Amino acid sequence: MTVRKSFTIFICIVIVSIVSVLFLSIDSATFDVLENTNPMLLSLAILLVVLGWFLDACKFIFLARAAGEYLSLRQTISVVWINYFGSAITPMQSGGGPFQIYLLYKYGVSVGKSIAITLVRTLQVIFLLALVIPFSIVSEAEFIERHAMLKWFVVYVLVFIVLASFILVISIVRPQWIKRWSNGFLVRMKRLGILKPKLLLGAARWANREIDNYSTNIRLFRSTGRYWFMLSVLTAVVHLWIYLSIMPCLIMAAGFNVEYMQCMLAESLLLFLLYFVPTLGGSGAAEGGAAAVFGLFVPWNLAGVMAVAWRLVSEYSGIALGTVIAIRMLGWGGAEEVMKEETERLEDASQ
Numbered sequence: 001m002t003v004r005k006s007f008t009i010f011i012c013i014v015i016v017s018i019v020s021v022l023f024l025s026i027d028s029a030t031f032d033v034l035e036n037t038n039p040m041l042l043s044l045a046i047l048l049v050v051l052g053w054f055l056d057a058c059k060f061i062f063l064a065r066a067a068g069e070y071l072s073l074r075q076t077i078s079v080v081w082i083n084y085f086g087s088a089i090t091p092m093q094s095g096g097g098p099f100q101i102y103l104l105y106k107y108g109v110s111v112g113k114s115i116a117i118t119l120v121r122t123l124q125v126i127f128l129l130a131l132v133i134p135f136s137i138v139s140e141a142e143f144i145e146r147h148a149m150l151k152w153f154v155v156y157v158l159v160f161i162v163l164a165s166f167i168l169v170i171s172i173v174r175p176q177w178i179k180r181w182s183n184g185f186l187v188r189m190k191r192l193g194i195l196k197p198k199l200l201l202g203a204a205r206w207a208n209r210e211i212d213n214y215s216t217n218i219r220l221f222r223s224t225g226r227y228w229f230m231l232s233v234l235t236a237v238v239h240l241w242i243y244l245s246i247m248p249c250l251i252m253a254a255g256f257n258v259e260y261m262q263c264m265l266a267e268s269l270l271l272f273l274l275y276f277v278p279t280l281g282g283s284g285a286a287e288g289g290a291a292a293v294f295g296l297f298v299p300w301n302l303a304g305v306m307a308v309a310w311r312l313v314s315e316y317s318g319i320a321l322g323t324v325i326a327i328r329m330l331g332w333g334g335a336e337e338v339m340k341e342e343t344e345r346l347e348d349a350s351q
Contacts, residue, residue, distance in 0.1 A: 003335045006089035007323070010280040014316075017287035018308050025291060025304030033254060033302055041253035048246050049313055055239035056080045059121055062232035064104075066225030067113045075107045078325050084315070085322030085335075088281035093274070095339065097122070099326065102338050120229075124236040126275060130161045132244075132268040135261075143262045153269045179208050244268060246314050250306055251297055258297050266293045281319070287311060 057076035064071045079100050086099035097118050104114035133154055170177050183204050244264045251258045270289045274282040290307035298306060326335050 003089060003339055004332050006280060010088050010283055013279060013283040014287070017284045021287050021291045021304040021307055025300055025302075027301045030301045030305060034305065036255055038253045038255070041249055045246050045249040045253065045313055048242050048249060049317060052239055052242045052246075052314075053077060053080055053318070055235055055242060059124070059232050059235050059239065060104075060117065062228045062235060063117045063120055064109060064113075066228035066232065067109075067117060068225065069109045069113060071104075071107060071109070075103075078329070079103045081318060081322040082325045082329075083322065084318035085326045088283075088319045088322070091278045091280060093282060098338050099335075103329075121232075121236075124233060125240070126272070127161075127165075128236055128240045129268045129272045130157050132240075132264060133157045133161070143259070143265070153273065157269065157272055175212075182208070243314070247293070247310055250310055250313075251294070254298060254302060254306065256298050263297060266296055286315070 054073075054077075057073055057080050060076040060079055061071050061073065064076075082099045082103055083096035086095035086097070087093035089095055097115075100118045101111065101114040104117065105111055109117070167178075244267050247267050248258045248260055248263045251263065270286075270293050274286055274289070277285040279285060287307055290310055291303045294303040294306045294310070330338065
């Protein structure tokens with residue numbers, strides 16, 4: 001599927017989702033409430049988005065410094081925006097990485113370091129989202145108990161935290177174990193007929209090479225670059241707090257009181273799950289899920305409008321800017337080449 005076609009499908013899904021959410025939620029009373037929206041708080045929500053972009057760019061700067069590279073704010077803000085574009089046109093938001101790696105390489109960062117920087121940046125986001133859950137369980141146990149769906153989501157995230165933390169620690173302390181497990185997994189895939197026997201050796205070599213590259217760059221973060229790495233972690237915490245504040249800000253702008261920790265819990269669960277939604281950019285699930293989350297705090301006739309507003313401010317704006325960056329720096333043909341190279345790299349991995 002071409003990049004242009006993927007982007008068109010994403011836009012179509014978004015339009016259908018928005019129309020569906022609004023059709024199922026709004027009524028005549030919706031517009032009466034919207035007339036009294038606080039413009040100052042709406043402006044604050046937009047300011048939080050801009051501040052979030054700045055902090056995200058700083059994360060790239062600090063991770064690059066941890067890896068011994070130097071990047072400017074102007075360079076990294078482009079990396080931030082193009083990530084929105086790449087994530088929008090691929091399932092489970094997986095396409096942001098190749099575009100980030102391409103720009104980082106263009107700015108003089110080696111491919112190996114670029115992969116490590118983008119991987120660590122993504123892991124920081126996922127783990128911090130997951131870590132919101134334990135704090136929420138302690139402070140908002142009654143809120144979770146009242147909503148059965150939240151309880152199941154919390155259990156799912158807690159299982160992920162335990163497994164992912166275990167694998168992450170092992171990958172740092174004992175990378176040879178990861179190699180052994182990876183090779184064992186590939187052999188099992190061969191026995192099940194999923195992986196062709198002639199491709200087994202190539203796949204194992206690729207996996208071992210990537211694990212070695214990962215270990216080398218992680219050691220770099222832990223040694224000479226540990227202070228910059230810790231600064232990136234601190235920045236990631238502030239960035240997530242800023243991003244999670246957009247939703248309660250919109251709720252307050254509509255004239256409703258909101259328990260901040262409850263809203264943060266529900267929003268973090270939604271954002272965490274969107275990383276694993278198979279639609280392009282999580283579209284469809286994001287709009288519907290956001291409406292469900294807003295429905296916990298505002299009347300249903302406002303939930304749809306607020307979900308669309310939240311997506312417009314926090315995501316669609318970044319996707320629009322990322323699209324401009326991608327077309328201006330790459331063109332549709334160049335974007336196609338980036339995705340093609342990523343596909344070929346994955347195909348080579350299986351050979």
